[in-house]
Amino acid sequence: MIRSIRGRLLLLAAVWLCAALLGAFLLISSLLRDFVTDRFDAEAAAIADSLIGQLQVQDGAVTLDDTPVDARFLLPFSGWYWQVDAGDRLIDRSASLLDGRLSGPAGDFTGGAGRDSDGAGLRTLRREVTLPDSEAMVAITVTAPMDQIRDSLRQIVRPLAVALAVLGLGLAAASVIQVTAGLKSLVRLRVDLARVRRGDSPRLAMPDVTELRPLAAEINGALDQNAVLLTRSRQHLGNLAHSLKTPLTALSNDLPQDHAGQALIARMDRLIGWHLRRARQQGGRVLGQQTPIAPVIDDILLVLRWPMQDKGMTAQIDCPPDAAFPAERQDLEEIVGNLCENAVKWGRSHLRISVTTGATLRLAVQDDGPGLPPDQAPKALARGGRLDEQGPSGAGLGLAIVADLAALHGGELLLERSELGGLAAIVDLPA
């Protein structure tokens, strides 16, 4: 079984073409054979007629007045023979027969079953006439060599076969082109779908061929439904967080700060946060989203405005205006937000946010704080994994969240030493 549509269509076209061409060849060559044979028969009939015209009756005996002058009938064993009989009596015969005798079936006859003395096939025409002045019946037999008929036929059939073969090749090439062109819209659909997956486009463009439109519409419907379901489940998660954390806040403030219950409350808070993030990361992503990066950086710095102002920190932003993050805005907000918050927390007076595009999208946040010793980096990143049990609450888990998000989008978080002196947190993502 051939798996590709293209293969199937081409195989079908090839079978059909071969059958059609073979059928055409058989039909045309059979028509040609009849035509050529008819021509020979007509020639033989003309010779028979001229022989009949030369018949004379003298004293009740039939004689031949004159014989046709035709070189073919003079050449011995040429296959071109004629013979005139009256009953069993031979009246005359062509020179080519020498002393041979043609014996055909009785009655008028046209057919190709005759045999020459050497076994070669003969086309035979036999006419019986009764002359007006004679009682005797005269039989005229004319033969033509089958070889010549076949040669004539072959001379016509060979160019016919070549012509049909050329036609076949042309049609085969045409069907390859036709199938390829027909499938091009499918290829385009696939490219479009890949663009959606990469986030270059939120939905499929409607194909210009009507046959693919229902398919594209179905896919778009599925994409929309996916987005709606994700949004709804996130809303539920948000509501869940709200309805759990609000009473938790009240409970925490009802207890004295050194009460043993505070540790339990902190643990519950971590658990809620951990499960929320887990659900968020495993809940999948809305496809076809592109988020411009520069506005998100502006928004995050708006949120961090007062903490930065209180510390007297300045931020340097180096982001191409067209740089885009190939996924949802909230994931980018989480990445930039956590990295910047971390930088504001540890930095002294300066932080730098730089975005470079290309084969990979690189988002780097650097500060001039104490930085992170190289052996501490894995520990900082591992915190997220153990968060449900004994991890620190609040601020400590920002980098772990970013590392998880980077991994979710096929990238990674690198922690290096910044040229500003502190930490350089770098997120590399496939563009």
Add this chain to the structure above:
Amino acid sequence: MRALIVEDDPTLAEQLSQAMIAAGFVTDIAHDGEQGEFLGATETYDVAILDLGLPTLSGIEVLTRWRDQGVTMPVLILTARGDWTDKVAGFRAGADDYAVKPFRLEEVLLRAQALIRRAAGHARPVIQAGKLQLDSQLGVITHDGSPLKLTAFEARILTYLIHHHDRIVSRTELSEHLYEAETDRDFKSIEVVIGRLRKKVGEGVIQTRRGEGYVLRTAP
């Protein structure tokens, strides 16, 4: 100072309110978005504590409507999710600060006080107005370095005047920042309290501008 608390959980709303009253605030509580939006748009507050997850009208929607109507009071949002999407949405709608649940009441109080101070144009938590000094975080007012003994109402008036020193504060403005929403505003008692305050902070510091209001002067 007046604070509006918009929080649907009655326990938490009451806790916030008590903590703020203890710090010298007068508070109004709204338990849903619509009521909160109405109070914030019609009354005058120095700060609003706004929960984002509210029934009837979301916190973001309430904040957006306030800002659309020209309400400029500083707003501190309370978010349960604690993710950056919530914070960004809040700040884009016009929030000034945030606290993530679960929080300690002290933290929210400190942030609210810092917002009021910033809104009045003071960068540092301690505001100096002549010989008077207000520690906005502790709520302590000193005169020449020694703490003043003030009643709650006196402290409210003086705190507001120190925040807005050297500027005429009308009696209407003052009353709007002193009373809860459903209290009768009483200019007479303000007059009486101003008189008592004059004795405590020294003559000439709080001046009356007839027909206009009061000025707390920092230079003679």
